[in-house]
Amino acid sequence: MMKYAYFPGCSAETTGKSFTISTSYVADKIGVELVEIPDWNCCGTSAAALTSPELAVALPARSLAISERELPGLDVVAPCAGCYRSLKASLAYARESQENRDQIKRIINAPYEAKADVLTLLEVFESDDVREAITAKVQRKLRCLKVACYYGCAMVRPADVCECDNVEDPQQMDELMRLIGAEPVSWAFKTECCGAAQQMTVPVQAKPMIERIFQNAAANGADCIVTSCPLCMLNLDMREAEINAARVARGEEPFDIPCYYFTELIGLAMGAEPDEVGIGIHFHPAKTLLLQRELDALELEYAENEARAAEERKKAEMAAKIAAKKAEKAAKAAAAKSTDVAAEAEEVAR
Amino acid sequence: MRSLNLSAISDADRRACEAIAGEAGVNLKDCYQCGKCTAGCPLADSMDLMPREVIRYLQLGAIDIVLDAKTPWICAQCVVCSSRCPQNVDICSVMRAVRLASKHAGKRPVPEADIFDDEFIANVRAHGVSNEQYLAAFYNLKSGHLMQDMGNATRMLARGLVGPAIHNTKGRANVAAVIDRALEADAERRAKAAETRGGEA
CATH class of the missing domain: 1.20.1050.140 (Glutathione S-transferase Yfyf (Class Pi); Chain A, domain 2)
Known part of the structure; x- marks a missing residue:
């Protein structure tokens, strides 16, 4: 413990x-x-x-x-x-x-x-013991879920205070996501600032900071953003609606990128229902994507099983063919041998 | 950068700039104006002085330009500038030191930012913890942005994230005393620094 x-x-x-x-x-x-x-x-x-x-x-x-x-x-x-x-x-x-x-x-x-x-x-989740414990508790892998791991600034900077050796491209969350079967995307805004309190004090200037984070996550094929800070989460999840309203008014496509805490996704992988880990009270609808990806994962698993079965069938067929050929060859050899023996016997009789 | 009449800059101006650098633990001469801080700053678009320019004006002793700038108040303290500086100049700390110097000089180029921080600390002083719903409410009242985030407040209520209940820590009187002693120590340090600089505030 x-x-x-x-x-x-x-x-x-x-x-x-x-x-x-x-x-x-x-x-x-x-x-x-x-x-x-x-x-x-x-x-x-x-x-x-x-x-x-x-x-x-x-x-x-x-x-x-x-x-x-x-x-x-x-x-x-x-x-x-x-x-x-x-x-x-x-x-x-x-x-x-x-x-x-x-x-x-x-x-x-x-x-x-x-x-x-x-x-x-x-950092707590970085230890081998914890990783093993997580792996042991995973009941379903969140396959097909493409995640943009968002660390924000305060966990990595100032680098000397946070003792962070990879300020531009930290990996702890990415590794945890891989552990539960999700697919972290490579993107450029891992440690960009969400605007923090400036979203209240200078909202006009700070709003584009959030929009750019969504934009880069979308541009790199992420389904969702995974966070590790409640203020980053609030700024992204709660304000996605405002940003989308402004985008629609400008004639641009709105985003549909739910945000999750990394702990929520680990909980899901351990078998929790979305509401049990707090996903039901997000601002941007966050359950549909999970259902969709669960379905995708099932379909993928089905296709993989099919492919595996087909492969097995093919192998079995080939093995059967080889066995048949071998048997044929052995029979021929035996037949040839028996004619030889018969001929020999005939010769001996004469 | 604006052109600057360097002959109008006094020794006291230069000392005031040096004092800010000292507070931030920075040697202004380390900066060779490459502009990497500005390139990475997520709020540079909205600033009246680029982060690089703040350092440049400090190097030149242009204290008034720096203290009147909105830049340090728009800065979100994300520390990208410092972490990317090839000369290890802690620009982010300079921003903080400029902002404090500006505040102590009675200036508040972006009043909202100042109101927010004051309300935040007042909230913590009263309750030991920050009660976000009241912080937001007082901020809106004092800044005059009455309707800001009202839609979001409704959404938060609907999700049971905030309510009227005020959270207090048991030892909130103790927290208030810690805040008071910290601010006294702060005032003492500043008074001493002003004395050694030769009397200017």
Whole structure:
């Protein structure tokens, strides 16, 4: 049993509900225990960083200090990418020097040694144990589903804070999707920004950021976008309708690209019904595509079985032909031998 | 880039630009103006100064142009610029430092961005966590964009994603105290920095 301290983040029970539901579904199945940090507080996200550097460090440090005291020895998992980046940046600052830690302790007025690491859910799922556990629990592979894995910015940048060695083309989610039979497409917008809070503050300027993400996913043949952050999800899934309305008004084709959390798709592969993992409360209709691809997968499987059977039949036929030829040859040889024997016997008799 | 009368730039201007770079942990001389930051910026289209130009004006000491620019307020802090810079200049941190300097100078070239962050922190200070529905409501009231995302609010309600209930952390008084002490430490640091720069704010 793997055990982690769990930092849900403010969206866990609201706009990120499906992420929470699907995460706990998958975690239960594979034996990952997530223990909620008692009395955690908002990470402050970019709003804190854009208010004060001290605040940006202090808000996450309060929760991390509580975790260190109440859940000693456990690393902290923050599924939301925004929370992850804030927590991880605060941790990096604390680990820089004793002086920094002393300053933090003064501000949060609590002991804190920055012992535990902060992880994304993707990092937890990266371990061999978890991958094996997922593979063992897969009941149906999501074949025929072409996914554009969308990581957004906060899990990969700043690269030194996030300790990410592949900022432009991360692979963890792609690998997980392959594990459950889905087909990740190669595309250019894996780590482009969704606009984050700017979708509220400067919506006119920020809306094209979302549109370009959909555009590139579509251009590369993706059926859907798979996300790992509740804010990316909200910006894409909720605003697809606005973007489509604007596209239709301009005389352009609307998109029909549902978005999923990677945990939802893993849950489906483990046999969950879409509603069990939160897919029923998406904004853009997200169930039809899954049914369609399930049907495609069944048809593909049927065709593969047919082809396999035909191949077997062909092999059997050939084997039978060979056996018949061999038998014919053996019979001929035996016949020739028996004529020889008869002739010999005749000769002996004479 | 506009043409610039360099003879009008004072030592204090230059020191103010250096101070911003210092806050961001950046040596402005590292930038050789290749423009890769701008090429990768997903919001460059909407900016009044390209990210590269912000750095250039800082190099030249043109503090007023920089503090009045909308660019740092439109910036989404996605860090693409910093991650692609061949000289490891942390442009994104510069954007943040410019924005803070601009805010402390009493400017807010994009009021919405400032209102949003202030409301966000006020929300966290009151409840310990962010209550998105109230954040959005207060943001709309204060920014004057009353109808923004109202359709989406209805859709969220229908899906049970938001409701009238306010979430609070048990230790919200403690969170408020942490916020206050952090902002005090911030003010102290700025006061000290202003003193060493020779009195200018």
